[in-house]
Amino acid sequence: MSLFKLENIRKSFALGPVQVEVLKGVNLEVEAGELVSIMGTSGCGKSTLMNVIGFLDQPTSGRYLLEGRETSSLTDEELSTIRNKKIGFVFQQFNLLSRLTALENVCLPLIYRGLNEREQHRIAREMLAQVGMDERAGHKPTELSGGQQQRVAIARALAGSPSIILADEPTGALDTRVGQDIMNLFLELNSDKNITTILITHDPNIAAQCRRVVRMKDGKVAQSADQARGAP
Amino acid sequence: MMLKASLREAARSLAAAKQRSLLALLGIVIGIGSVIALVSMGTMAQRETLRQFMEMGTDVISIQEEQRREDRAGGAPPGFSLEDVLEMPARLASVRSVAPYASAFGELRKEGQRQSIPILGVTEGFLDMNKLALAEGRFISDLDVLMSHAVVGGNLAERLVKQGIIAGVGEDIYFDDRKLTVVGVLRPAAMGAMRPYECNEGLMLPISTVLRLSPQNTVRTVMARLEPGVTSSQAADEIRQYFSSLPRAGQVRITSPEQIIEHMERQSRMFTLLLGAIGSISLIVGGVGVMNVMLVSVSERKREIGIRRALGAQKKDIQWQFLIESVLLSLMGGFLGIVLGVGASFLIARYSQWQFEIIHGALVLGVGVSMAVGIFFGYYPARQAAALNPIQALRAE
Numbered sequence: 001m002s003l004f005k006l007e008n009i010r011k012s013f014a015l016g017p018v019q020v021e022v023l024k025g026v027n028l029e030v031e032a033g034e035l036v037s038i039m040g041t042s043g044c045g046k047s048t049l050m051n052v053i054g055f056l057d058q059p060t061s062g063r064y065l066l067e068g069r070e071t072s073s074l075t076d077e078e079l080s081t082i083r084n085k086k087i088g089f090v091f092q093q094f095n096l097l098s099r100l101t102a103l104e105n106v107c108l109p110l111i112y113r114g115l116n117e118r119e120q121h122r123i124a125r126e127m128l129a130q131v132g133m134d135e136r137a138g139h140k141p142t143e144l145s146g147g148q149q150q151r152v153a154i155a156r157a158l159a160g161s162p163s164i165i166l167a168d169e170p171t172g173a174l175d176t177r178v179g180q181d182i183m184n185l186f187l188e189l190n191s192d193k194n195i196t197t198i199l200i201t202h203d204p205n206i207a208a209q210c211r212r213v214v215r216m217k218d219g220k221v222a223q224s225a226d227q228a229r230g231a232p
Numbered sequence: 233m234m235l236k237a238s239l240r241e242a243a244r245s246l247a248a249a250k251q252r253s254l255l256a257l258l259g260i261v262i263g264i265g266s267v268i269a270l271v272s273m274g275t276m277a278q279r280e281t282l283r284q285f286m287e288m289g290t291d292v293i294s295i296q297e298e299q300r301r302e303d304r305a306g307g308a309p310p311g312f313s314l315e316d317v318l319e320m321p322a323r324l325a326s327v328r329s330v331a332p333y334a335s336a337f338g339e340l341r342k343e344g345q346r347q348s349i350p351i352l353g354v355t356e357g358f359l360d361m362n363k364l365a366l367a368e369g370r371f372i373s374d375l376d377v378l379m380s381h382a383v384v385g386g387n388l389a390e391r392l393v394k395q396g397i398i399a400g401v402g403e404d405i406y407f408d409d410r411k412l413t414v415v416g417v418l419r420p421a422a423m424g425a426m427r428p429y430e431c432n433e434g435l436m437l438p439i440s441t442v443l444r445l446s447p448q449n450t451v452r453t454v455m456a457r458l459e460p461g462v463t464s465s466q467a468a469d470e471i472r473q474y475f476s477s478l479p480r481a482g483q484v485r486i487t488s489p490e491q492i493i494e495h496m497e498r499q500s501r502m503f504t505l506l507l508g509a510i511g512s513i514s515l516i517v518g519g520v521g522v523m524n525v526m527l528v529s530v531s532e533r534k535r536e537i538g539i540r541r542a543l544g545a546q547k548k549d550i551q552w553q554f555l556i557e558s559v560l561l562s563l564m565g566g567f568l569g570i571v572l573g574v575g576a577s578f579l580i581a582r583y584s585q586w587q588f589e590i591i592h593g594a595l596v597l598g599v600g601v602s603m604a605v606g607i608f609f610g611y612y613p614a615r616q617a618a619a620l621n622p623i624q625a626l627r628a629e
Contacts, residue, residue, distance in 0.1 A: 056542060056622050077546055084544020095539045095626070099244055111237055112544040160544070 001068050003032040003163060003196055004053070009062035011048055022048045023059065024219035030198070032163070035190040037199040037207040040216035046200050047168065049216065053198065054087050054166045055079045067163065084112050088157030090167035094149040096141040102128065102152045103137040109160040127155040131185060147178035154185060158195070165189075165197045171206055183209060235556075242557035246564075249529070256525035257565035259518025260605060264569025264598045265576065267511040271594040272577035274503050276586045281424030281496055283587070287363045290489040293464055294426060295454040295471060298483035311450025314439070316478055318355075320456065324474055326467035331361035332454040334442045335430060338408040342397045349388065350434035351407075353442025353449065361455050362427050369401035369416030376438040382412040386420030387432040387585055407435070408445070423585070425492045428453070432585065464488035515601060518565065519609035526558045526613035537617055538625030551618035558610025559603055566602025570595055 011023040022045045030036055040046045051057035052064065055071070058079075064071045066086065074082070088109075089095075096105045106124035115123075128134045131151040141149050150170060157165050167186070171179030183206055189195045199210060207213050208227075215223040246253045297312060317332045334353040339346050352358075356374040359366075371383055382405070384392065392398045397405065404411050412435070421431055430436065442449050458467045468486040475484045530537070537550055574590060581588035 051623055054542070056626075080541065080544055080546045083542060089542045091626075095535070095542075097536055097539065099248055108540065109543040112540075112546070112549060117237070156543070 002029045002065075003034075003067060005029045005063075005065045006053070007063040007065070009049075009052060009059045009064065011045075011052060011057070011059050022219055023052070025062070026216075026219070026221055028214065028221055028224070030164075030196065032196055033190070033194045034212060035187070035197045035199070035210045036212045036214060037201055037210040038214045038216060039201060039204075039207050040222075042202075044216045045219040046216050050166055050168055050198075050200050053164070054089060055082050080112075084109055084160060086163045088160060088162035088165045090150070090153050090157050090165060090170045092169035092172040094141070094146070094153045094173070096149055096153055096156075098141050101138050101140055102133060102144065102155075105141070105152055106156045106159050108156060113160065123159055124155070127159045128152070130158065130189075131155045145178075146174050147181055150174065150182050151185065154182070154189075158189070163196060165195055166200075167197065168200045169202065170199065171201070171203060179203075179206070238553055238556045239560065241553065242560045245529070245533075245557060246561055249525075252525055252528070253561055253564075256521040257518075257561065257568065259514060259521045260562055260565030260602055261518075261568040261572060263511060263514030263518045264566050264602055265572030266514065267507060267601070268570055268573025268591075268594045268598050269576040269580070270503070270507050270510075271597065272573065272589070272591045273580055274500055274507075275591045275594070276577065276581055276589055277584075278496060278500060279589065280422050280586050281492065283422040284424035284427055285489055285493075287422060288361075288426060289363070289457075291458045291460070291462075292361065292426060292489065293456055293458065293467060294487040295456060296485045296487070297452055298485050310480075311452050312454060312482075313478075313480070314443070314451055316475075317451060317454050320454075320471075320474065324467075324470050326458055326462040326470045327456045328459045329357055329361065330454055330456045331355055331358040332439065332451045333358060333428060334439055334449045334451050335428065335434075335453075336442060336445065336449045338445075340397070340435075341406045345395070345397070350430045351382075351442060352428060352430040352434055352436045353439035353451075354436045355439055358436070358455075361457060362421070362431055364421055364431055365419045367417045367419045369414070371416050372436055372438050376415075377440045378444060379438055379441065380410055380412045381415045381438060381441075382407070383416040383418060383436040384414055385430060385432045385434050385436070386418045388434060389417045390420070410445075412437070420585070422587070425487075425496075426455075426489065464490055511601075515605055519562075519605040522558055522562055522565075522606065523609040523613060525561065526554060526610055527616070529557070530554060530613050530617040533617075534620060534625045534628035537620050538622050538628065541620075541622035542626060547618040550620075551614045554614035554617045555607065555610050558613065559606035562602045562606030562610070563599070566598050569602065570598045573598065 006026050006028040009023050009026040010021060012019045012021040026049060038046050038049065048057065052059050058072065066082070103121065103124050106127050107120040110120040110123060125134060125137060128137050131154050133148060133151045133155060136144060136148060141152070144152065171182050174182060186197055186199065187209060190197050199206065201207055212224065212226050214221055312332060314332060317330055320327045320330050332355065336351050337348055338351055340349050354372055356372060359371040367386070367389070372381060384398065398414060401414055401416060403414050405414060418431065421427060423429060423432060468488070471486060472484060475482050540550060573594070578588050
């Protein structure tokens with residue numbers, strides 16, 4: 001059974017009086033443990049697709065099966081719970097809360113799971129260690145470099161031990177060298193911990209390092225191809 | 233526990249916008265502060281009166297001459313005749329003892345310093361009638377007829393000692409070209425509507441001496457202690473009859489403790505209403521301030537809300553977060569207001585010579601009301617925060 005499966009997903013938005021269809025019947029199936037990159041020009045619907053995969057948005061029509069379960073009629077509460085337990089987001093702009101320390105940022109998804117503070121801290125420290133940031137646990141985001149912030153954000157995504165890591169242009173705000181470090185971290189997490197990862201990227205070099213590349217065009221999957229993993 | 237984390241979060245985000253939070257609180261601080269100050273003042277004044285009755289008993293009434301129209305044109309009323317008054321206990325079944333007094337003003341001089349102070353001509357029975365206590369020396373005696381002896385009121389004595397005008401019993405003071413010898417000093421007493429305020433703030437002299445000082449000085453008030461079991465209204469009837477049967481018939485006005493307490497209660501009801509009105513207005517203004525700050529906070533932190541929602545926060549988690557923040561903000565205002573109110577009522581009590589008390593009810597009211605303001609005015613912004621679309625919130629700057 002696949003980890004998740006999108007069947008003929010359509011999504012349209014009302015833009016004034018006009019209905020604009022952004023996703024025009026997307027079909028995609030991802031197995032557990034896969035590392036998939038989604039590429040495409042801007043405006044092709046890949047962000048919307050990511051929102052749908054991440055349960056931030058619900059499709060207008062189509063079926064979305066997560067671990068074999070139909071998800072189209074879930075309430076806002078249930079969607080929040082799924083995001084909390086199944087999805088780990090990594091954003092282009094890191095999106096750490098600037099008032100909180102690295103450790104507290106990593107604790108965030110665990111707070112909404114109702115864990116006690118000791119347990120939160122234990123898991124958060126473990127995750128920070130996994131991304132090599134354990135020595136910066138007490139630092140605020142402003143005291144960290146971009147690459148370090150993204151590592152903390154990845155630790156936060158991992159903290160809830162999600163089924164899927166969804167990364168939206170995770171290297172987009174970083175220079176090439178640091179971006180490659182972050183990419184290596186994703187590759188490592190995928191191969192060592194078998195964490196299913198979906199990367200949305202513009203960067204062909206990043207996409208080339210993923211075993212599977214999905215190209216989107218005009219609201220549809222134009223091509224989905226496995227490739228031999230290139231050298232970093 | 234999540235509440236603890238939420239409280240810490242809220243405190244931190246409020247601290248991040250210190251200036252704005254403080255300004256928003258001003259309305260609540262002033263609102264709560266003034267309500268607490270006014271409630272405390274009202275209560276302290278009321279307790280002061282009750283304390284007076286507790287010391288004096290409630291079987292004392294005050295009799296005053298009703299001013300007649302023809303007298304009003306001719307200046308001072310003639311006053312009671314001292315003999316008529318002193319015969320009352322013997323002739324009236326309801327009256328056990330009487331203490332007439334005559335009040336006047338004069339100037340106290342010492343080494344070039346002058347101050348105007350009130351004096352009271354009293355009889356020996358005045359001390360017991362008002363249940364006053366001596367700090368030192370003795371009180372005016374009925375044997376002090378026409379003598380220049382003076383007893384100093386409690387608060388006046390404290391003031392005069394501080395100014396170096398008197399040191400204690402046995403000293404001479406100069407009062408309106410007369411030399412008075414201080415024979416006693418009273419302890420400060422609780423002040424209400426029954427005790428003449430001169431017990432605390434003035435000099436007490438033999439009544440004969442005061443009546444002799446000036447023809448303007450007359451006996452205008454008589455305090456009377458009633459026999460046990462006699463009600464004020466029974467006594468009042470008998471006393472009215474007595475004064476109208478005298479050769480120089482006169483009307484009297486009688487004030488009973490019941491009337492004073494009833495009057496006080498009426499006043500306090502008015503006071504409460506007024507207070508409620510002022511308090512509600514300032515709290516509404518304060519609450520709008522809180523709401524404003526919370527709305528700004530929500531729109532500034534849209535992205536944070538988006539992030540939290542993406543990480544799995546439910547709508548109600550977001551709503552709680554902002555509600556707790558606004559309640560905490562209002563509570564801080566409440567606490568500052570309590571400090572302000574208690575401080576103000578302390579100063580007022582000191583100035584009015586009341587016994588200072590922290591009115592616990594007022595504190596509970598302050599905390600409760602500020603919490604309610606936080607919930608009421610924080611609800612709408614919190615709802616807005618919770619209703620944000622996560623995707624749009626994430627995209628916000």
